[in-house]
Amino acid sequence: MMRSIYSYLILTLAILFTSFNVAFSQEAVDSLAVQQGKEIFKTNCVSCHSIGKNALIGPGLEGVANKRKKEWLKKWINSSSDFIASGDPDAIAIYEEWNKVAMTSFYFEDEDFEALYAYLKNPPIQEDIVSADLTLAEDQGVRTSTKLMFIALFLLMLVYLLTSLKNKLKESLGQETETIPDTLLSQFNLFVSENRNVVFASFACLIVVLKFSFDTMIGVGVYSQYQPEQPIAFSHKVHAGENGVDCNYCHSSARKSKHSGIPSANVCMNCHTYINEGKITGTTEIAKIYDAVGFDPNTRSYIEGYEQKPIKWVRIHNLPDLSYFNHSQHVVAGKIECQTCHGPIEEMDVVYQHAELTMGWCVDCHRTTEVAMEGNEYYTELHDQLKEKYKGEKITVDKIGGIECAKCHY
């Protein structure tokens, strides 16, 4: 009797366990298919379709698996053009609605199609939105001013520490303690009464005065570190740094003209027709481009008859009108990296002027930079003569007239 109960128990347990196991593994298979489907979707579909409501090149695919039959979807995906030609009214309607552009044909293996279908049937509950990271990066390099600030803070802390120490000592001796303002006041009086210290004070004042007058004089015409706020909070760090877009992509005239070129808004729209949300500022800053060009991100079309507005970027680098500078000369013939003069642009959220752009700065560079002679057939003869003339010496820019007055001032 005992034994049969025992076996019953085992049997029930076994049944329970297997059923649980079967259910569990069925679920596992399903989610595996969904997972696979997600991968397939990511590699084949996302450049034209979103899994949500948003229409991109093609319609958003939310609920498409409930709206269409599986067979219908299969036919459409395998060859939409054949399917349209076969006269299916739904297929024709979609073709008409989406400007008569047939979808690329995708011949998926049965297994892959099942997985894709499973994914369409079980879309993620919340679309993976690029997380809006609102903290503007602060690492723009510790400037000298910040360093000085820290030193000042450190010294103030030292005052505080020493005063409290003094108070502790006085306390232990049973004397009266002083508060910090008291200390400061008494110390100040003491300082004034002592002659030695007055000398020290005047010396300190002199330093301050000298520092200010020196700064003012040397700063005339020097914009370096100038970091104005721009009408659109465009981040070079996000574009050139994290996303690795080449400088020449937007500043495409740097190779061809005097100006590096401020990209016109149509260059922004090459990507931002479809990217409506930025990493740092969400939709607000990108919406300013749309406002300038008259683009409606909801319908993804340009508003007809819209009066476009120029985006008024604030100029940072400004050479005086009395000197001539040409970007293409430096970028193409000189093969100079943008960062040589503009600094770590790819790390700047807000651009500041890196170089001083003073004449001394230009001349220094022309004296030390070697002429890039490789692959420049146009000047072969000149280059040969130079090599002959400056045997064994470095041929720097100043040797080909790079510090002649009239090169830049005429």
Added chain:
Amino acid sequence: MNRLLILAFIALICSCSNPGPGYEFMPNMYRSPSLETYGQNNFFSDSLNARKPVEGTIARNYLSTFSYDASLQGYLDAGKNAVNPLENNEANLEEGKKLYSMFCKHCHGEFGAGGGSINHPIYSAVPHYNAGKLLRRANVPMNQLKSGHIFHAITYGLNAMGPHSSQLSEDERWKIVLYVQELQNYNAE
């Protein structure tokens, strides 16, 4: 202690930096009365110094030899008829490669197989140039697209890709086409 105080004061004062653009000595030599390209004025209603040329103006060396419009039909016709005017030689290919790395690489990847540096889902699924299976719009797979198709796509854009005619001259576009056609036969492995 008092010296410490003074030092602190000095350091505090000297740490104030000037965030503005600085002073100019003789500004009239800095800023000439002539209008600079990116400046603004009170003269034109849109305030832009940079004026658009008269409609129909053709810049020197910019006479187009490519006469297909932005439509699907234009795309198909270009694929059928347009011919690359450039010779397929090493210099042109080298130039094409350079331009490709400036204008295409961040989405299409170094070898045209995707995986560029753009970190956004829409631009993560660009088709591979050497893909030979899926039929594209022109009814041929990616690796059989003709130079005209590619040139049309660069000029007017295609799907999520925008038009690049304002950034690249026709010559430069044909150079990129040469390099892209090289990548159609390239196998990354």
